[in-house]
Each structure stands twice: as C-alpha cells, then as structure tokens.
Amino acid sequence: MKGVCLFFGLHQPLRLRRYRFFDIGNDHYYYDDYTNETILRNIAERCYLPANKLVLELINKYKNKFKVSYSITGVLIDQLETYAPDVLDSFRKLAETGQVEFLAETYSHSLACMGNKNEFIKQVNKHGQKIEQYFGIKPVSFRNTEMVYSDEIGSWVADMGFSAMLTEGAKHILGWRSPDFLYCNNINPRLKVLLRNFQLSDDIAFRFGNREWSEWPLTTEKYASWMKKRGKDAELINLFVDYETFGEHQKAETGIFKFLEALPGTLMKKTDFSFMTPAEVALEFQPVSAIKVPYPISWADEERDLTAWLGNDLQNAAFDKLYSLTYRVDGCENESINKDWEFLQVSDHFYYMCTKFFSDGAVHQYFNPYESPYDAFMNYMNVLSDFEIRLDSVCPEHVENKELITLRKKVDAIQEELNERETEVRKLRAKIKSMTVSTTSTPTATGKTDTGKKPVKQTSQKTGTTTTTRKTTSTKKK
Amino acid sequence: MRVLMFGWEFPPHISGGLGTASYGLTRGMASLHDIDLLFVVPRAYGDEDQSGLKVIGANNIQVAYKKIFFRGEKRSFDKIEVESKIVPYTDPDDFWRMTREEKNKNMLYVEADDQGRIEFTGGYGSNLLHEIDKYALVASVIADENEFDIIHAHDWLAYPAGIAAKMVSGKPLVIHVHATDFDRSGGNVNPVVYDIEKAGMDAADRIITVSNLTRETVIYKYHIDPAKVITVYNAVEPVGGVYDKYDIRQINDKVVTFLGRITMQKGPEYFIEAAYRVLQVMKNVRFVMAGSGDMMERMIRRAAELGITDKFHFTGFLKGMDVYWMLRLSDVYIMPSISEPFGISPLEAMQSNVPVIISKQSGVAEILTHAVKIDFWDIDAMADAIHGILTYPALSKMFIEQGKAEVETLKWENSAKHVRDVYLDALN
Incomplete structure (x- = not known):
C-alpha cells in the first residue's frame, strides 16, 4: 500500500499599523484593523470558503477514501472569530466528517523554537487547546511554523507526546535519500518525520498557473503519471502546500479548483496511492531510518533555512529584543499584555525585515505592508518599545526577575x-x-x-x- | 570618438551639483580609451585637472575679425555659406561705427578685448543671459576650429553653445539635463529660461536625463519625443581615508544633518518641523542645517519660534574639507528635497558611513535601496525615521554597512559607458 498525504497550512499575520515613535507610551493599539479585515475577508471569499466547500464535497463523494489534514494558526483563528466566523463553521463541518486531521503548531505561527523553549512549549499547548475547543479533536501530529525542524526541536515535540511531525524534504539533509519514505527523529525515534516532496508540492503551489512553465497546463492526468512514476520507488508522497494556493496564490481563473476537484478521482483511478492523514501514516508505516538535521531547516527559499526570518542584523536585533522579554511576560496575568505578546511573535514581522531582495524578492513582497525592510524594522521596534513600557507599568512586581536584571x-x-x-x-x-x-x-x-x-x-x-x-x-x- | 563638451563649471571652481556631476562624468569618460574629450567652460583659470581631457576657456578664444559660417544642419545644399550675424567689437567707438553702417539689421554685436577675446565671468551674475549668448558665439568659433564627432552640452546655460556648435558643424548634439527650471523654481518657471531649455531640447538629437523623474519632466513639461530621452544615473567619486583626521568628535549627542542650499527646492522647512517633533521626545540629539541660501533667515526665525535653537544649529556655507568633517560628525543625513533631479550628496554621506533619509521626490531614490525614503511633506515619517536610526543600533549599523557597499557599486565609469552608448545611438 502506498500513501499520499495531503496537508494544507493556513495562516494570516496580524499586520501592524503605522506606529510612529510619538505613539510610544501614548497609544497601545498596534494593529491595522482595516487592512487585516480587508485581506482576511478577501482570502475567505476567494480561498477558504470555496476550498472548504469543495473539500467537503470530495469527502462526501469518495466516502472514506479522501482524507486531508490542516493546520490553522492560532492567530488566524483569532482573526476568523472576529472577521469570518463562517470559515470556522465550515471547518467544523469538515471536522465532523472524521476524514480530516487538524495538526498542532505554535499558536502565533512564531519562531519561539529559536528564541525560548518554554515559550515554544507554552504556545504549542495553547494551540492544541484551541483546536480541541473548536474541532473536538486533540491534535496528535505537529507541524512547526514554516516547517522549521531540527533534531532538537523534533525531540521537544516528541517529549510533548506527538507521534508525527512534518517538515521539508530538503536536499541538503536528504543527500541521496528520497523524501518519499517515512523517517524518524534522530534523538527520539518514537517521533515519525514526514518529509515534503517539494517537487510535486511546488508543481501545484508555485508553478500551476505559470504559463512560462514548460509543463503548463498541468492536468490531473499528467500529475497522476508523475506520481505513478515516482511511486515505483516510493512508499509515501507528502504534498504540503499553503491553503492560500487555492484561489489566492493561484487564482480561480487558473483552474486550480478544477484541478483539486479532479485530483482525488484521477489519483485513485490511475495510481495505487491512497489518501492518508499524518496520524495514519505514523501508525501504518515503519520508518526507514532516522533523519539527521543538526541545524534547523525550513521550507522557505532556495536555501531551505531560516535566513528569511533571522538572516540579517535587523532581524536578529528585533528577535533578541523580543525574546529577552519572555521571562517578564511569563508571570504576567494581564490579558491584553498576553494577547499582544502572542501577536508580536508572529514570524511574519521578521519576514518583512528580510533583505534578500533579489532571488526571492517576489515572494517576500506578497501581502507585505511595508515599503522596505528598514521601514518594517522601525515600525516593529517602536511597537516593541511601547510594549516594554507597558510591561514595566503593568507587571512591576517582576522587577526582581533575573532576565530583567540582565537587561x-x-x-x-x-x-x-x-x-x-x-x-x-x-x-x-x-x-x-x-x-x-x-x-x-x-x-x-x-x-x-x-x-x-x-x-x-x-x-x-x-x-x-x-x-x-x-x-x-x-x-x-x- | 571625439567629443566636444560644453559645461559651465569645472573643479575646483564649482558652486553646485552641476560642476560635480559633469566633472565626475568626464573622469569616467577619461577611463574609456576610445573617447577624446574637449571640455569647454566660459572661463578657464588654468588650474583645472586636465588629466585625460583638455579643458579650454571660452575667454581665451579669439573671435574678432574671424568669419564664421553657418552651414545649416542637414541641409542638402550645405555649400551655401551664410556670413555670421555675430560681429565682435572692441570699443564703443567701433560699435557705434558698425551699427551706423546698417549693412545688416540682424547683426549681433559683442564686446571683445584688444586681442579679439571675449570676457566671461563664468559665474551666475546679473548678466547671465548675456553671457550665455556670448558663450554660444565663442562656441561656434570653437566648433569651427576643432575636429570632433559629437557635441555634448551640460544644462541650460550651455544649450545655446551646443546649438551653435551644431549649426556650424552639422554634428549631432546631445544635451544633458541635470535640472530643469521646474526643479529650480518650484513651479514658477521663468519663461526666458524655459525657452532656452526648450530650444536646446528641440535641437538635440538625444537628451540625457539624470533620473526618470527628470525624464518625465522633459517629456511632459517640454513636450519632447520620449524616444530620444534616455536616463543615465549619476555616480559618485570614491573618497579615500584621507579625511580620518577629522574623526575627532567633541559632542556626545547624536547629530542629524541637513547639508545643502537653504532654498525652497531643498525643503529645509520640513527638516525643522521634523526636528521639533523629535526633540519633544529625545533629548540627546542635535540638528544641524549646513549651507546658505535665500531661506536661511526664515529658517532661523522658525527655529527660534519653535524654541529649539539650543539644539538646532546653523553653520553657514561649508566648503571643501568642512563638508566631509560635517558628514563625519553626523549620525543621520537627511535630504528632504521637494524636487531633486538626482542628488549626489546622499551618496557622499553614505561613503562617509552615514545613514541617509531621502525624499521620494529625488532622482537618487530611484537607484538607492539602503536608504529611508519618505515623501518630503511627511514630517511624521521623517521624524520617525530619524528616531528609528538614532534609537535602534542594528538599524544604523545595517544602513552604514549596506549603504557603503551599495554606493561603491555606483561608478562614474558605468555612467560614462552608458553615455557612450547614447553617443553611438545619436551617430547612427
């Protein structure tokens, strides 16, 4: 038996408003509500709602044969609650079918794993609770923000009791090996590691609507033939894409929804792959070997590393500043401080400060509210300065704190x-x-x-x- | 390829950006071995840097009693020679005698010295329009006496000279627009200057503009065919480490600098307003307005009115090394120009390891990545950017490192190669 694991990641950042330095200490509201609402409503109409409707139809049509998995960030759920509760309802309907797995991740789509382990664990737990609250299922599989993974992070995830984790099938960690098998963590072999087949995933996510591409137009028959070819030497093909691929990155006019509609039928007819969720994969397959990832990888850019978020001095300065506040926020009971703390950790803030202009500039510009990385940095640091001032006034009892003393x-x-x-x-x-x-x-x-x-x-x-x-x-x- | 180039200034006798830019370009062209350059200025002092090119002054050319023939560009019967309408005279008596004869009412009479040379100030005085006419007259003599393939004229002061040289020689004319009167006047365009500019642009075979911003002005305000207007960006001469002795810094406060003419075009009032905002929040910062200009007194009054004169300083006009010293002392350089065709000075600041804030209404904003770009009127954004650079060390560090690397890629040699392409295009 061969498995194909279809996973969709969903996330939208909470964009900050233009926060001038005069606002520091005077105005404690940081978000651009208008932009956030507009973008979220647009994506809901163009992507989330039609795609959910389609997936539900497919599940009903193929009974128990079509399965998908999702990961929805906490920050997105927060926004959906306010701006698009209809999307949450449609996800609940999907959850009721029993054919959908919801994965855990960090609540804020943050890079807490790079900043503070305790904060990371706290966020994962909080996200798990939120998912359970909405969909009634406690997540058993995990995917980290932007598929960030290393041996160490994997071992933390294993310690938290997850059975499977998703990451990128990066060439430099695989070497001669194929991503199309199940692997396990190098430190704790109980954690199964699913590696993304970036070739086949990006055919859908990036290349589908590109008319310059030699394989355009991509039909499900063509795609099935590629899967079949790979299937001779594979056990499990992991297709991990952003959910926004459907209708947003690839507009409806490209035929992406038709492609998704026809894909399950064609794959079932033409190949011997069957759809599985990560949890099923972890139960069903035996890992072929441990995968060694000493340094963190991600699914971003050519390099598959973290330089898009933590690659220059601006990003590192902002990131260090942010996580230097962890201990102080930790014991703080103030609700608004805690909420802002979550929102400020969203990895996109650091992504906007990326200076890798040329090769990946186009992707980085997507939904970017800033004119330049410098602009992004200044705005973020102003907000962070105000946040710190508030922290001082709201939680003065933590003056004794170790971390504060360092500062x-x-x-x-x-x-x-x-x-x-x-x-x-x-x-x-x-x-x-x-x-x-x-x-x-x-x-x-x-x-x-x-x-x-x-x-x-x-x-x-x-x-x-x-x-x-x-x-x-x-x-x-x- | 031999190039006859007309300018108005040449280092060390310069008063503004035009001289710096035309000098930089000639240095770049001197490095291209297939170009011979003859650079004409109204007045040569003899101490010009003549390496790689020849500089001649129009004040050293004998024009008296010389017959000048207009061959009329591109006319099929160019054998027909027309006697010049310009006749030099040496003393008022001569002038009276010649005008009395009434041989030709269209004759133009200019004053010359006893060797038949015409006197030039080479400045920007009250007789500017007269000087421009005289310059054109000498240009026709120079064009007649020298062999060359193409004519290149820098800015409106030299356009008439370029046109005259083209009339005499029939060679293609390239004019170089460093600024238009729309930039200089802030909208109150002088019709006489406009006419001279328009005539130059119409007569030119190719027009080089220093930015796309200026290119748009040329196309839409002067109604020029876009096909003959090409943008060639300026660059900056590399400076060595010879200014290190100016590194001594006596003040602990951060310094934010505006450096340039204090005129409406440069937007000094926005700088003051932004400074006021920053000073309300930050204490350890000083602002410097370096330069002079017709708005200086008004700016001093405004600073006093806002009550920030203890932290806001005026230096008057800075020259030579003092400019570099000022840059060395600065933590932020700001150019809030309302209309800046290019703007080389931010590049010089970046060379001196100073982060820069520039207005989006400047040509240099088109090519710089590692600079803060703001609208000149957006005082809040300007203040915010100043605060950001002064407050967050990572930002300042990044600007300094990346900015320096970026500015090092802007070489006059590349601009010169681009200009050469324009020449070749004009010749074909």
Whole structure:
C-alpha cells in the first residue's frame, strides 16, 4: 500500500499599523484593523470558503477514501472569530466528517523554537487547546511554523507526546535519500518525520498557473503519471502546500479548483496511492531510518533555512529584543499584555525585515505592508518599545526577575555602587555618632535608644547589598 | 570618438551639483580609451585637472575679425555659406561705427578685448543671459576650429553653445539635463529660461536625463519625443581615508544633518518641523542645517519660534574639507528635497558611513535601496525615521554597512559607458 498525504497550512499575520515613535507610551493599539479585515475577508471569499466547500464535497463523494489534514494558526483563528466566523463553521463541518486531521503548531505561527523553549512549549499547548475547543479533536501530529525542524526541536515535540511531525524534504539533509519514505527523529525515534516532496508540492503551489512553465497546463492526468512514476520507488508522497494556493496564490481563473476537484478521482483511478492523514501514516508505516538535521531547516527559499526570518542584523536585533522579554511576560496575568505578546511573535514581522531582495524578492513582497525592510524594522521596534513600557507599568512586581536584571545590568551596577557608598556613609555617620555619644556624656534616655537603633539599620542595609551583588554575579556567569 | 563638451563649471571652481556631476562624468569618460574629450567652460583659470581631457576657456578664444559660417544642419545644399550675424567689437567707438553702417539689421554685436577675446565671468551674475549668448558665439568659433564627432552640452546655460556648435558643424548634439527650471523654481518657471531649455531640447538629437523623474519632466513639461530621452544615473567619486583626521568628535549627542542650499527646492522647512517633533521626545540629539541660501533667515526665525535653537544649529556655507568633517560628525543625513533631479550628496554621506533619509521626490531614490525614503511633506515619517536610526543600533549599523557597499557599486565609469552608448545611438 502506498500513501499520499495531503496537508494544507493556513495562516494570516496580524499586520501592524503605522506606529510612529510619538505613539510610544501614548497609544497601545498596534494593529491595522482595516487592512487585516480587508485581506482576511478577501482570502475567505476567494480561498477558504470555496476550498472548504469543495473539500467537503470530495469527502462526501469518495466516502472514506479522501482524507486531508490542516493546520490553522492560532492567530488566524483569532482573526476568523472576529472577521469570518463562517470559515470556522465550515471547518467544523469538515471536522465532523472524521476524514480530516487538524495538526498542532505554535499558536502565533512564531519562531519561539529559536528564541525560548518554554515559550515554544507554552504556545504549542495553547494551540492544541484551541483546536480541541473548536474541532473536538486533540491534535496528535505537529507541524512547526514554516516547517522549521531540527533534531532538537523534533525531540521537544516528541517529549510533548506527538507521534508525527512534518517538515521539508530538503536536499541538503536528504543527500541521496528520497523524501518519499517515512523517517524518524534522530534523538527520539518514537517521533515519525514526514518529509515534503517539494517537487510535486511546488508543481501545484508555485508553478500551476505559470504559463512560462514548460509543463503548463498541468492536468490531473499528467500529475497522476508523475506520481505513478515516482511511486515505483516510493512508499509515501507528502504534498504540503499553503491553503492560500487555492484561489489566492493561484487564482480561480487558473483552474486550480478544477484541478483539486479532479485530483482525488484521477489519483485513485490511475495510481495505487491512497489518501492518508499524518496520524495514519505514523501508525501504518515503519520508518526507514532516522533523519539527521543538526541545524534547523525550513521550507522557505532556495536555501531551505531560516535566513528569511533571522538572516540579517535587523532581524536578529528585533528577535533578541523580543525574546529577552519572555521571562517578564511569563508571570504576567494581564490579558491584553498576553494577547499582544502572542501577536508580536508572529514570524511574519521578521519576514518583512528580510533583505534578500533579489532571488526571492517576489515572494517576500506578497501581502507585505511595508515599503522596505528598514521601514518594517522601525515600525516593529517602536511597537516593541511601547510594549516594554507597558510591561514595566503593568507587571512591576517582576522587577526582581533575573532576565530583567540582565537587561538593566548597567543601572544595577550604578545602583550597587550608590548603595555601597550609602552604606559607607551610614557606617561613617554611625561611627561619628557613636564617637560623639561615647565622648559626650548623655544622661537622657532618648539619646540611648537612638544610638541603639543605628547598628540594626546598618546590618539590614548590608544584607541588601550582598543579595544584589550575588544576583549580578550570577547573571555574569550566564 | 571625439567629443566636444560644453559645461559651465569645472573643479575646483564649482558652486553646485552641476560642476560635480559633469566633472565626475568626464573622469569616467577619461577611463574609456576610445573617447577624446574637449571640455569647454566660459572661463578657464588654468588650474583645472586636465588629466585625460583638455579643458579650454571660452575667454581665451579669439573671435574678432574671424568669419564664421553657418552651414545649416542637414541641409542638402550645405555649400551655401551664410556670413555670421555675430560681429565682435572692441570699443564703443567701433560699435557705434558698425551699427551706423546698417549693412545688416540682424547683426549681433559683442564686446571683445584688444586681442579679439571675449570676457566671461563664468559665474551666475546679473548678466547671465548675456553671457550665455556670448558663450554660444565663442562656441561656434570653437566648433569651427576643432575636429570632433559629437557635441555634448551640460544644462541650460550651455544649450545655446551646443546649438551653435551644431549649426556650424552639422554634428549631432546631445544635451544633458541635470535640472530643469521646474526643479529650480518650484513651479514658477521663468519663461526666458524655459525657452532656452526648450530650444536646446528641440535641437538635440538625444537628451540625457539624470533620473526618470527628470525624464518625465522633459517629456511632459517640454513636450519632447520620449524616444530620444534616455536616463543615465549619476555616480559618485570614491573618497579615500584621507579625511580620518577629522574623526575627532567633541559632542556626545547624536547629530542629524541637513547639508545643502537653504532654498525652497531643498525643503529645509520640513527638516525643522521634523526636528521639533523629535526633540519633544529625545533629548540627546542635535540638528544641524549646513549651507546658505535665500531661506536661511526664515529658517532661523522658525527655529527660534519653535524654541529649539539650543539644539538646532546653523553653520553657514561649508566648503571643501568642512563638508566631509560635517558628514563625519553626523549620525543621520537627511535630504528632504521637494524636487531633486538626482542628488549626489546622499551618496557622499553614505561613503562617509552615514545613514541617509531621502525624499521620494529625488532622482537618487530611484537607484538607492539602503536608504529611508519618505515623501518630503511627511514630517511624521521623517521624524520617525530619524528616531528609528538614532534609537535602534542594528538599524544604523545595517544602513552604514549596506549603504557603503551599495554606493561603491555606483561608478562614474558605468555612467560614462552608458553615455557612450547614447553617443553611438545619436551617430547612427
């Protein structure tokens, strides 16, 4: 038996409004509601609704034979709740058929896996809860933001109890091997790893409507013949595409919906592949070997790495700044802070700062609200500055926090010096006083109690300073 | 290929961007070995850098008692020779005598010295229009005396000279538009200047513009056939590390610099308004308006009115090394020009490791990637960009590194090659 795994990823970022530096500290609303609503409504009309309708028809038509899997980011669900609840309803209908698997991912479509492990786990759990709440199924398979994967990330995912994870069948990790088999994680072999067949996936996602392409127009018969050819030497073909491919990246006029409509029938008739979900794949197949991925990969660009998000100084500076706030947000109970924290982590913010202008510029420009990466950086940093100010005022109790101390190392050093000097001054003052007390005869009782108090104060001050010194040294070790 | 080039300025005697650009272009052309260049300016001082080309001054050409013949371009019977309408005279007496004779009412009389040379100031004084006419007259003499294949005239002051040279020689004329009167006047176009510009553009076989922005102006405001208008971007001369001695920095505050003529075209008032906004939020920043111009006093008054004079400084006109010093001291360079055909100065700032903010209404914005581009009127965006560069070190670092790399790719040699292509096109 051979499997074909059809997976659709859905995500829309929450675009920031033009946030000037005058707004810092004055205005705490960061989002461009008009743009977000317009884009989301457009995509819902052009893609999500018609595609869901079609998939539902296909499931009903082929009974238990046609299966698909989806991953919907938390940020998108949040937006759908506000702007397009009809889309959520249509997904619920799909879930009811039992032929659809919903995958877990990071709530914010974030790169938390690169910034902070705890934040990553927290987001995955939160997303899982959201999916369960909406569709009644607890996700058992996982796909990371932009298919980011490494041995280490895979092992975290395995520890969280997932049985399968999706990623890119990147040439440089596969070498001579084929993506068309099931693999497992290099650290924890219990986690099955499904690798995207980028050739066949991109034929649909990128090349389908391109009239310059030598294979245009692509028919399901032609596609089935390619699958058949590959099938001689394959067990499992993973087709992972953005759901926006249908009707948005490839407009309806290209015939993409007709293609999707005819694909299951043609594949079932002409090839021996049957549709499976990632969870079924993990149960059904035995991994052929472990796949070794020491450095993180993604499904983006030619390089299949993370340079589209974390490839230049701007991106790294913004990213580091963002995740330096993690510990402070962690214990913060404030609802709006937590919501903004999720939205600020959306990986697209960093994508807009990408300076790889030439080869992949066209894709990077898609839905990009900024004129330049610099523009994107400035706007984001302004927002982040305001966020930090709010964090200061909303969660002042976390001033004791380790991470904050790292940030305020300098201030602390000065403070410490001041404290030291102050203690010294007090010591000296006490000395002078005790000297005057001892030299001049004090017959009154009040004078005695005064001198008695001094040494007590002094010791408490001393302990205060020693604790701060300990803290700064511990951060230095870090 | 021999090129006869007419300009108005040549280093070291320059007063603006025109001299810098035409000099840069000639340096680039000197590196192309198939081009011989004869560069004419109204007044040569003798200390011009003549490596790779020959510079001659119109003030050194004898025109008196010389017969000048107009052959009439592209006319089939070019053997018919018409005597010049321009007659030089040396003293008022001569002038009176000649005009009395009334031989030809269309004669033009110009004053010359006792050796038959015409005096030029080479500046931009009150007799500018008269100088332009005289320049054209000498140009026809030069065209008659020299062998060349093509004529190249820089900006409107030299267009009449170019036209005259074309009339005499019948060789193709290329004019180079560094600016139009629409840029200089901010819309109040001087009809006399417009006529001279229009005549030059009509007579030209090819027109080179310094940006697509200027190209649009030429096509739509002067009604010129788009097919003969070609954009060739300017470049910048590389500067070495000789200015490092100016690296001493005495102030801790960040410095934001506007450097250029303080005239309406350059948008100085927007810079002041943006500065005011930034100063309301940031304390450790100073603003410098370097240069002079007819709007300077108004700008000083405005700064005083806003109460920011403690942080807003005027330097007056800066020359030579002081310009580089100013750039070295700067953390941000800003060019909020309302209309800038090209704008070489941001490139110089980028060479000096200064991040730049430029207006979208400048030609240089068409070719720069690593610069903040804003609308000149968008004070909020300008202030925001200044704040961003000063506040976020990663941004500043990125601009400096990428900007320097980018500006190094803008070489005059490439511009010169492009100009050569235009010549070849004009000759065929």
